[in-house]
Amino acid sequence: MYVLGIETSCDETSCAILRNYRVVSNITISSLREHKKYGGVIPEIATRAHLKNIDRVLNVALREARLPLKRVGLVSVTYKPGLIGALVVGLNFAKALSLSLNKPFIGVNHLHAHLFAPFLNNKEKLQFPFLGVVVSGGHTEIYLVNDFDRIKLLGQTRDDACGEVYDKIARALELGYPGGPVIDRLYNADYRNKFCFKCGRVGFDLSFSGIKTAVIYKRMELQKKRILDKETKVKLVSSFQHSVVQTMVKTIIDAAQKHKIKRIVCGGGVIANKLLRQTLKQAQARTNCECFLSPLAYCGDNAAIVAGLGFYLYNKRGVRRSINLAGEAN
Ligand code: KG4
Ligand code: ZN
Numbered sequence: 001m002y003v004l005g006i007e008t009s010c011d012e013t014s015c016a017i018l019r020n021y022r023v024v025s026n027i028t029i030s031s032l033r034e035h036k037k038y039g040g041v042i043p044e045i046a047t048r049a050h051l052k053n054i055d056r057v058l059n060v061a062l063r064e065a066r067l068p069l070k071r072v073g074l075v076s077v078t079y080k081p082g083l084i085g086a087l088v089v090g091l092n093f094a095k096a097l098s099l100s101l102n103k104p105f106i107g108v109n110h111l112h113a114h115l116f117a118p119f120l121n122n123k124e125k126l127q128f129p130f131l132g133v134v135v136s137g138g139h140t141e142i143y144l145v146n147d148f149d150r151i152k153l154l155g156q157t158r159d160d161a162c163g164e165v166y167d168k169i170a171r172a173l174e175l176g177y178p179g180g181p182v183i184d185r186l187y188n189a190d191y192r193n194k195f196c197f198k199c200g201r202v203g204f205d206l207s208f209s210g211i212k213t214a215v216i217y218k219r220m221e222l223q224k225k226r227i228l229d230k231e232t233k234v235k236l237v238s239s240f241q242h243s244v245v246q247t248m249v250k251t252i253i254d255a256a257q258k259h260k261i262k263r264i265v266c267g268g269g270v271i272a273n274k275l276l277r278q279t280l281k282q283a284q285a286r287t288n289c290e291c292f293l294s295p296l297a298y299c300g301d302n303a304a305i306v307a308g309l310g311f312y313l314y315n316k317r318g319v320r321r322s323i324n325l326a327g328e329a330n
Contacts, residue, residue, distance in 0.1 A: 001073040001315075002065075004097070005307025006054075008090030009082025009110045010138070011035060011046045013053040016303035017065035017072075018311060021123040025064035026297075026304040029053045032178070039171040041137075047085035054093050061303075072103060076310020079107030079321075080328035081138070087327035095323055106310045107325045111139055112148060113305040114267030117294035120308045125292065131261045133252055135276075136268035137163035137178070140248075142204050142255050145265070148309060149317050154255055155204025162244065163270045165208040169240060172216045173233050183237045184273050192242035194235040199247035204255045206247065215240050241275060249279045256289050267294040267305070 002024075005016040014028040031049035035041045062069055077094035079087060091107065098105035111134045119126040132143040132151065140157040160168070163180055170179025175186070197214050200207030215236055222228040222236075256264055266280065271294050284291040298305055313319040 003307040003311045004072045005303035006077040006090045007303040008050045012301040014303035015058045015061040018307040025061045027061040043083040050089040078110040084329045113309045116309040117267045117298035118292035130263035133266040134268045135270035159209035191235040191238035195239035197243045265292045272299040
């Protein structure tokens with residue numbers, strides 16, 4: 001079956017065509033550049049960009065897949081969580097296509113879709129249960145996944161999301177936006193202990209706002225002393241990233257061990273981070289857990305993960321959604 005995926009929960013407008021679980025095309029346009037000068041995503045700008053781009057993105061995805069629209073057999077769309085105005089654009093577009101094509105429609109949870117990334121083109125690797133870890137600009141969550149319709153939240157951030165803190169620190173240090181890829185590039189292991197920053201953790205919950213404030217205060221102190229040069233910024237972000245990665249990986253491994261889970265599945269924008277990937281792989285060797293990391297191409301928001309999860313839920317779990325399904329911000 002050909003599955004059309006549609007994703008518009010944040011600043012990426014994306015459409016993908018899958019043949020069962022194989023990605024045939026996956027086209028994404030981001031309005032990132034339009035948000036840059038504000039240092040974060042502006043919902044109204046994102047919504048308007050989706051409206052402007054969604055038709056074109058669909059047409060390119062179909063063209064690249066060499067597929068006429070009428071051969072689409074299932075329309076899968078993100079219906080939550082996200083910016084409500086942005087979600088509504090994709091959701092209504094998907095409903096209209098489903099009605100006009102007379103083909104089934106399914107809405108999926110965007111966070112769960114991130115966990116499908118390692119299984120695109122690779123469905124035979126999908127086995128339950130697993131520990132699901134989503135780390136992005138809006139979320140930091142750890143789940144026990146017994147199946148994609150039996151998911152239990154084990155822990156989450158109590159304040160800022162992990163990617164959000166990367167973005168805020170990079171902004172405070174005038175390093176650019178989005179902050180994650182910049183800090184990832186600047187990281188220097190020699191400087192990882194230059195400053196003693198600590199992330200918060202209670203059980204499997206995390207907290208990043210304390211470390212954010214600590215880095216920003218340290219920056220102010222260094223600026224007053226007039227020693228905030230590029231090298232010092234690298235020291236700051238390296239110490240910050242070291243602490244974040246250490247705390248995250250320890251929390252993930254502790255959660256897996258407590259629940260006697262041998263498989264760990266990770267997705268979301270921050271999972272593109274080199275140090276995080278490397279540290280998770282090292283933990284895998286040490287702990288006898290198997291890690292399935294989202295391929296880099298599917299870490300950020302994209303419609304292939306939405307189509308993959310939608311097809312799985314429809315085909316394997318018999319999930320059906322009413323055409324009245326409403327978008328949900330949370
Ligand atoms: O999943 P995503 O594309 O969008 C959301 O659903 O939020 O994640 C975007 C977030 C941003 O905060 C960005 O700074 C972060 O992912 N990010 C990274 C890296 N690449 C993107 N964080 C750390 N290291 C990276 N290489
Ligand atoms: Zn996302």
